[in-house]
Amino acid sequence: MAACVLGIDMGTTSVKAVLVEEMVRGPAVVASCTKDTQAKVDSPDAGPQGNEQDVHKIIAALNSCLADLPGQALERVCRVGISGQMHGVVFWKTGRGCKWTNCGSGPKFEPDEVSPLVTWQDGRCSCPFLASLPRPRSHLNVTTGHGCATIYWYLKNSPDFLKPYDAAGTIQDYVVAMLCGRERARMTVQNAASWGYFNTTSKSWNTGILQESGFPVRLLPEVVQPGDLAGGTSRVWHRIPKGTEVGAALGDFQCSVYSGMSENTDAVLNIGTSAQLTVLMPSGFQPGESPDPRSPVAYYPYFDDSYLVVAASLNGGNVMATFVNMLVKWMAELGVQVSESDLYPQMIRAALAQTEPGLAICPTIFGERHLPERLASVTGIAASGLSLGHVTRALCRGVVQNLHSMLPSERLREAGAKRILASGSGLCRNKVMRQEVEMAFPFPVVYGEEVDAAVGAALAMLRRK
Structure with missing residues (x-):
């Protein structure tokens, strides 16, 4: 064998x-x-x-x-x-x-x-x-x-x-x-x-x-x-x-990307508890020697002297989980008992019926490494846009747009990206989030298997010459 x-x-x-x-x-x-x-x-x-x-x-x-x-x-x-x-x-x-x-x-x-x-x-x-x-x-x-x-x-x-x-x-x-x-x-x-x-x-x-x-x-x-x-x-x-x-030993982030990136022109998006978007920088790229604490992206060493440009957001599926938990607690205070597992699909169905949320949510309740003081906010609140569907849609859009602001489509295109490989529990369970990804990024989006650091570590050794 x-x-x-x-x-x-x-x-x-x-x-x-x-x-x-x-x-x-x-x-x-x-x-x-x-x-x-x-x-x-x-x-x-x-x-x-x-x-x-x-x-x-x-x-x-x-x-x-x-x-x-x-x-x-x-x-x-x-x-x-x-x-x-x-x-x-x-x-x-x-x-x-x-x-x-x-x-x-x-x-x-x-x-x-x-x-x-x-x-x-x-x-x-x-x-x-x-x-x-x-x-x-x-x-x-x-x-x-x-x-x-x-x-x-x-x-x-x-x-x-x-x-x-x-x-x-x-x-x-x-x-x-x-x-x-x-x-x-x-x-x-x-x-x-x-x-x-x-x-x-x-x-x-x-x-x-x-x-x-x-x-x-x-x-x-x-x-x-x-x-x-x-x-x-x-x-x-x-x-x-x-x-x-x-x-x-290798880094788990690099191995996760390695397990999913089939072409050097693939950008890899993962929305799980947090959210990451990365793409391989062109051959020969070298970062500087001075850190920029306010930069929304970092350059991680990858394989063969190459670098990944990485937007690593602290706000992903954990934002949705916090929102669901908040609603469950509010309902309990009103005397209504409902589980998070029952509430979540109802929220998604309600949001699918709303294509434009009206209000805008900056979802950074956990801050960001480059902007730790920037917490969440809501703007554009109107009486006609306060349904559960409106708010859920706005929250999903906010998560995606926050990540897009860190690593915009233009930067992806400059790095040579031709498509986005997307994965993570925050996407596979949430059709609204997938819709928002496809609206925010002007690239074909391919939903594949979960990125897997253990598999990436094995592949890195399997392909070693």
Whole structure:
């Protein structure tokens, strides 16, 4: 039987593992497993703004996924590709980062001297604190939740916390290091850029700037290109053979795009909890070396020295969910009990009957990274346009137009986009949102399968030369 590739995504709330085989008609997923991590823990040092996860629970979910995949297929794995939640940081003691034990499906590793994972959602770095940090030599901003910003926070607020550790990385970097028996992580440009203080043009950390400010540069991983190997598995893992090639860990966003983008001229739109729109920049594009905190887009390193221009909105399906929840609570206060699952389809039906909402809603109830102070607003309110259908239509239009304002059609066209590949729960469940997308963007819109970071990680390794 043909060899297969294992793809893993270490997500924010779950871990997913897929087995991908090269078939006559192209790559196909032959097995898949997803496990919730339920790993969130309190952050006593950071208070309510902190967001940390228990690495033991995350790795338990990973081992559970592997145990549930077909054993005979795992024995045929020739390569492993791993992606995961970007920006976050976990610390470990070299040589003691994990311990190996045996289980029913074979050997597995478990965390040993490892810190909690401080995730990308962490909010401990306030605006004044960030303003006190040295200016990076990079085109990307440093914000709260970024690995280097978190390390600076520990350095200034809890320096004893860092003393036991001499290695750090994202959660996916940690997994790769443990699988390969590496003491320190080999981090791809994708994850390094997500930490801050990394120059993607020179592909190097801002070491001089960091050292001058007392930053513990000993923690910074070695950086390699996306698609490079981190090594081979140091032991049999579940039933995956010893010596199996393992790629250096990738970013989940890039892998999600890679799983869905079939042509370089495809723009990829995803509206799930939040919303993202991206397109590949022309060959040879290079970003500058100074961040623009007010820019609505960012340039993420992709594969083969290319960049994605990305509009990453904090307001997507979560806006609709908040609206539905608000209506349910209002009705409960009026003595009427209705479930969100019953109310949502009625809202969509009402909105389909209204082609022009009249009122205009700026839906940014969660702010935006480039405009954190800009919250939601409603204008153009008239007595004739206050039906549930009018408001629902206006809210859907607002979500789409907000994303369009961040990355307009003109910018997509300049980058060479010829069509939009659209996916996400916020679109598949909402015909009104799909209509608004098709009205806002003058491109053919193709609705396909969900973007999938685990599949993208597997494909990146499958196509590695």
